[in-house]
Amino acid sequence: MDATEKINVLLVEDDDAATALIEETLSGIGYRVSCAQDGVTGFDMAQAGNYDILIVDRMLPKRDGLTMVQQLRAAGQNAPVLFLSALGEVEDRVAGLRAGGDDYLVKPYAISELTARLEALARRQAGKNETSLTLADLSVDLVARTVMRAGEPIDMQPREFVLLEYLLRNQGQIVTRRMLLENVWNYQFDPQTNVIDVHISRLRAKIDRDFTSPLLHTIRGAGYMMRAEDG
Amino acid sequence: MARERSLFQTSAFRGALVYLVLFLAVTGATLGFLYNEMARALSRSGDALIWQEAAIVSRLHATQGLDTLKDFVTARGDAGGEVVYFLADGLGARLAGNLSAFPAPDETSRTSDDWITFNVPLDSALNKTDALPVRGRVIVLDNDLALLVARDIEPERAQLLTMARMFGSAMLVLVLIGLAGSVFMARRALARVDIISDSLQDIMQGRFETRVTLTGRGDEMTLLADRLNDMTTRIKKLMSAMREVTDNIAHDLRTPLNRLRGQLENTRVQISKTDISGTAAEAMGDQLTQSIHDIDMLLENFAAILSLSRLESGAVARSDVEVDLAMVVADIAELYEPVVQDTGARLDVLVHGKSACVSGERTLISQAIANLLENALKYGATGENIGLELSRRQAPDGVFYDIAVRDCGPGIAAADRERAMARFVRLEPSRHLPGSGIGLSLVQAIAQVHGGGLVLSGNLPHGLVATLSVSAGKR
Numbered sequence: 001m002d003a004t005e006k007i008n009v010l011l012v013e014d015d016d017a018a019t020a021l022i023e024e025t026l027s028g029i030g031y032r033v034s035c036a037q038d039g040v041t042g043f044d045m046a047q048a049g050n051y052d053i054l055i056v057d058r059m060l061p062k063r064d065g066l067t068m069v070q071q072l073r074a075a076g077q078n079a080p081v082l083f084l085s086a087l088g089e090v091e092d093r094v095a096g097l098r099a100g101g102d103d104y105l106v107k108p109y110a111i112s113e114l115t116a117r118l119e120a121l122a123r124r125q126a127g128k129n130e131t132s133l134t135l136a137d138l139s140v141d142l143v144a145r146t147v148m149r150a151g152e153p154i155d156m157q158p159r160e161f162v163l164l165e166y167l168l169r170n171q172g173q174i175v176t177r178r179m180l181l182e183n184v185w186n187y188q189f190d191p192q193t194n195v196i197d198v199h200i201s202r203l204r205a206k207i208d209r210d211f212t213s214p215l216l217h218t219i220r221g222a223g224y225m226m227r228a229e230d231g
Numbered sequence: 232m233a234r235e236r237s238l239f240q241t242s243a244f245r246g247a248l249v250y251l252v253l254f255l256a257v258t259g260a261t262l263g264f265l266y267n268e269m270a271r272a273l274s275r276s277g278d279a280l281i282w283q284e285a286a287i288v289s290r291l292h293a294t295q296g297l298d299t300l301k302d303f304v305t306a307r308g309d310a311g312g313e314v315v316y317f318l319a320d321g322l323g324a325r326l327a328g329n330l331s332a333f334p335a336p337d338e339t340s341r342t343s344d345d346w347i348t349f350n351v352p353l354d355s356a357l358n359k360t361d362a363l364p365v366r367g368r369v370i371v372l373d374n375d376l377a378l379l380v381a382r383d384i385e386p387e388r389a390q391l392l393t394m395a396r397m398f399g400s401a402m403l404v405l406v407l408i409g410l411a412g413s414v415f416m417a418r419r420a421l422a423r424v425d426i427i428s429d430s431l432q433d434i435m436q437g438r439f440e441t442r443v444t445l446t447g448r449g450d451e452m453t454l455l456a457d458r459l460n461d462m463t464t465r466i467k468k469l470m471s472a473m474r475e476v477t478d479n480i481a482h483d484l485r486t487p488l489n490r491l492r493g494q495l496e497n498t499r500v501q502i503s504k505t506d507i508s509g510t511a512a513e514a515m516g517d518q519l520t521q522s523i524h525d526i527d528m529l530l531e532n533f534a535a536i537l538s539l540s541r542l543e544s545g546a547v548a549r550s551d552v553e554v555d556l557a558m559v560v561a562d563i564a565e566l567y568e569p570v571v572q573d574t575g576a577r578l579d580v581l582v583h584g585k586s587a588c589v590s591g592e593r594t595l596i597s598q599a600i601a602n603l604l605e606n607a608l609k610y611g612a613t614g615e616n617i618g619l620e621l622s623r624r625q626a627p628d629g630v631f632y633d634i635a636v637r638d639c640g641p642g643i644a645a646a647d648r649e650r651a652m653a654r655f656v657r658l659e660p661s662r663h664l665p666g667s668g669i670g671l672s673l674v675q676a677i678a679q680v681h682g683g684g685l686v687l688s689g690n691l692p693h694g695l696v697a698t699l700s701v702s703a704g705k706r
Contacts, residue, residue, distance in 0.1 A: 015486060021493040028500075086485050088534065089541065090594050108489035108530045110523075111496050159565055185566055189598040190531065192605050198569040221520060 006032045007122050010051040012042035012068070013084065014060055022055070025111050026118070039063025046072055051079050053121055055114075058085035058096065066099040073100035080121040084109075093188060112174065112222040119173040133168040136228040138207060138215055140168060147207070154206050159184070163203055167216065167226045176223035200224055241424075244417030251409035258405060262398040269394060273387045277366065278346070284314070284380045285370040292372045301327040304378070313383030315351055315365050321375035333379065345369070348384070364388065423452050427459065439467035473540075480537070485530060492526045495519050535669045539654070542595075542676035554596065556587035556632050556701065560621045563600045567608075574613055578604075581620040587632045589701050591681045596701065599677040602670045603636040603697045611638030611694065623703070630703040631683055639694040648687040674699060 009031050013019045023033045034049065036042035039060040046054055054072075058065040069081050080102040085092065088106035096104040102124075103117050133140045137150045145161055147154040156164065163184045167175055177196040181187050200216065208214045213229045238244060292300045301318065308316045308329030316328035323333055330351065339349040351363040367381025423445055433441040442463065443456040499519040502512055564580045571578040600619075607617045618637035623630065643651050643658065650656050652675050657668040674697070675685040682702030690696045 015490070017490045018486070018493070021490065021497060025497065025500075089538065090592055107485055108492055108527075111493055185562070187566075187597055187601075188594050189601065191566075191601055193570055193608060195566055195570050198573055199566075202569055 006030060007053065007118075008049070008051045009033045009053050009055060009118070010036065010042070010046055010049065011055045012036045012039070012046075012060060012065065013055070013057040014038060015057070018057075021111065022114065025115065029115060031118070037061070039065065039068040043068050043071060046077055046079075047075065053118060054079055054081045055118070056081055056083055056101075058083055058087060058092075066095060069100045080124065082114075082117060082121060084114075088188075090188060110176075110222075113176050113178060116174040116176045116179060116223060120170050120175070120179065123170065123173070133165065133171075135168055135171050135215055135226055136213065137211075138168075140165060149207055149211060156206070160199075160203055160206070163199060164207070167224065171226040174219050174223050174225050179223070238414070238417050238421060241417045241421050243420035244413050247409070247413030247416050251406070251413060254409065255402065255405060259402060262402070266391070266394060266398060270391055273390065274366075274384075277382055277384065277387060280314075280382055281367055281380050285368075285378075288370060288378055288380070289372060292376070297326075297376070300372075304328050313363075315367065315379070315381040315383075317379040319377055319379070326376075328379075330379070347381070349381075420452075423447075427452075427456060431459070434463050434466070439463060439470060485533065488526060488530055488533075492523055492530070495523050495526070499523070532669065535673060539669060539673050539676055542673070542680055552590065552592070553588050554591045554593045556589060556596070556621055556634065557582050557585065559593055559596055560600065560619060560634060563597050563604070564619055567601070567604045570608065571604075571617055574608070576614050577616045579616055579618045581618070583620075583622045587621060587623065587703070589632060589681065589703050591701060595677045596681065599674040599699055600634055600636070602674050603634075603699065606670060606697070607636050607638035607640075607695075611640035615639035615694075624700070629682075631700045632703055633698050633700050635696055635698040637690050637694060637696045639690060642689055642693050642695040643687060645689065651687060652685060671697075 007030075009026060011019060011022055011026075011033055013022070013035070014037050019035055019037075023035060026033050034045065034051070036045050040062045042054075042056065042060070043063065054069075056065040056069055060068065063071075065083060065085075069083075072081075081100060083096040083101040083104045084107060085096065085104065086107045093104045093106075102121055105114060105117060131141070131143050133142065139148050140146075140161075141148075142165065145156075147156050147161070147164065163180065166180065166184050178190065180196050180199075181189075181191070200218075204214075204216050208216055215226055215228060217225050217227065219225050288300065288303070291303055304316050304318045304327040307314070308327070315330050317325065317330040317333055318327040319333060320326055325332065334347075334349040339347045341347045346366060346368050348364065348366045351365055364384050365381035366384045367379060370378045370380060372378060426445060427443050430441050430443040442460050445453045445456045447453050496519075499516055502516055502519070505512070560580065560582055564578060568578045568580075604617065604619070611617060615638065618635070620633075620635045620637070622633050622635075624633050647658055651658055652671045654672045655668040671685065671687075678685045678699050678701065682704070683700035686698045686700070688696045688698065
């Protein structure tokens with residue numbers, strides 16, 4: 001990532017160790033991280049500073065995360081919010097998204113899961129109303145719902161199309177299995193079997209098998225990424 | 232509907248009915264006795280008149296002779312009283328009297344003490360427009376002479392009839408009032424029981440703020456309702472304590488584990504960055520990956536236990552969102568179909584009907600079906616088809632949607648099926664496979680939250696059918 005356009009992140013979390021870990025990881029991959037320890041400080045800092053993304057723990061001293069985000073939204077703050085929480089029931093997620101959160105990550109999470117979601121949130125602002133997505137010689141027409149690679153049409157099932165669209169929208173970034181399950185299939189549970197891998201290999205067979213340079217890559221221990229070989 | 236039928240089954244109605252029958256029996260016996268006494272009294276006073284007449288005639292015959300007697304009888308008959316006379320000789324021929332002929336024996340009825348009752352025909356000397364019922368007796372004056380004296384008993388009969396009608400109407404009114412009273416009492420009792428029953432149902436669904444509110448004085452039902460409310464308050468306290476404990480566990484135990492996981496992950500990143508090269512670094516990295524994986528398994532089981540506890544305790548408030556099970560089944564089938572196909576088998580999906588709307592939680596139901604499908608993949612025979620079927624079932628206690636997952640594996644012995652659904656139970660042949668023994672418990676808890684259940688049965692010729700049912704009703 002270019003150093004001149006560092007992404008500003010505000011982390012509101014009361015657990016020192018978790019804060020240190022997130023701060024270190026995010027700084028390592030080029031984010032500028034500011035921290036707040038409680039809901040009141042978090043609110044003030046979010047209002048004063050110009051942050052691109054807020055990471056908010058739900059259980060905070062002084063003012064809980066949900067209330068803080070609700071108040072920020074009411075005050076016109078529209079930076080994307082990622083909730084962190086140990087509460088992972090469906091109702092908890094719904095409460096988080098209703099309060100104005102853009103994503104909801106349940107503890108425990110892999111740090112790579114957190115970074116992948118942050119990347120997705122940071123890029124989401126741009127390019128929401130595109131009518132087509134391209135990567136190297138692969139192009140997807142979002143209106144006609146057709147896929148072409150090297151000028152050849154590729155036949156897609158509806159769900160495969162959604163999967164490809166999601167991967168392409170996040171091209172160049174790691175997309176985790178959990179993100180795919182949540183955003184492509186709209187499920188919030190972790191299957192024990194490798195369902196996502198099987199769907200990915202089907203998709204790969206369609207878009208990569210007959211071509212020399214693969215576009216859909218497996219990132220070991222993290223997830224998948226769409227990118228051109230030399231990108 | 233069901234309640235109308237059960238009205239007659241309430242103890243209040245039955246009790247009132249038994250009381251009513253008893254009361255009617257006693258009242259009926261009393262009125263019957265009264266009627267009988269009245270009839271006898273009336274008949275006695277009439278009969279006294281006949282005896283009086285007989286005494287006069289006997290005396291007249293003894294002292295004055297037959298001719299005077301004839302004149303007397305004729306005079307008495309013509310006097311127009313409601314008394315019938317018939318004086319006959321030894322052969323039965325008429326000598327005097329206002330009756331034209333002696334009634335035929337088959338037209339008369341005779342009591343054991345020689346009283347006879349018969350109808351005087353219209354053509355008799357009496358100027359009556361109707362056949363007249365009379366009662367009297369034959370007085371033998373000597374060997375050649377007998378006199379029949381009988382009196383009109385129509386007024387007496389009419390009187391008794393009126394009385395019988397009065398008594399009958401009284402009984403009818405009693406029956407009607409009694410029945411209406413029984414229904415009223417039963418309705419009232421049932422309405423209050425319904426209030427209690429509805430409230431309890433609400434409470435069982437997890438709405439612990441529900442209270443039983445009965446209108447009325449401090450009777451036994453309101454006392455019971457008060458006790459139930461106290462119990463609910465206590466349960467609610469226990470529930471929130473339990474929820475607090477699980478939430479605290481979630482926070483206080485999972486957070487440090489999460490932190491530990493993060494530290495391991497960070498170390499792994501550090502190792503990959505440092506210049507330690509070759510197999511040593513790779514081995515360390517692999518060990519860290521394995522440790523992280525182990526922590527993940529631990530945390531995952533932990534999360535499953537927590538959500539199971541919350542489901543079983545009813546602490547999960549079910550949102551009343553309309554979910555089409557046909558869509559849920561189609562979506563989850565679409566997710567798992569490639570996995571099944573990769574094993575060289577087919578996922579046979581069969582959905583009966585166009586839609587199957589219930590109120591429920593899509594994610595929970597999807598997770599339950601996913602668990603069953605994963606079990607079928609894990610324990611079923613590799614390469615054998617897996618069946619997924621949605622059907623509607625009408626049961627005595629409502630309409631249910633059944634979602635059945637069939638595999639052709641070794642199945643579960645009938646004796647072990649119940650046990651297989653209990654927490655942490657892992658059956659023998661598969662004990663060594665990875666898993667927590669909580670999957671089926673979770674499916675069962677999810678089904679129960681949706682008013683249904685989980686049933687395990689055998690597939691033919693072998694294998695397991697796991698049927699998850701979801702209530703179609705609002706409640």
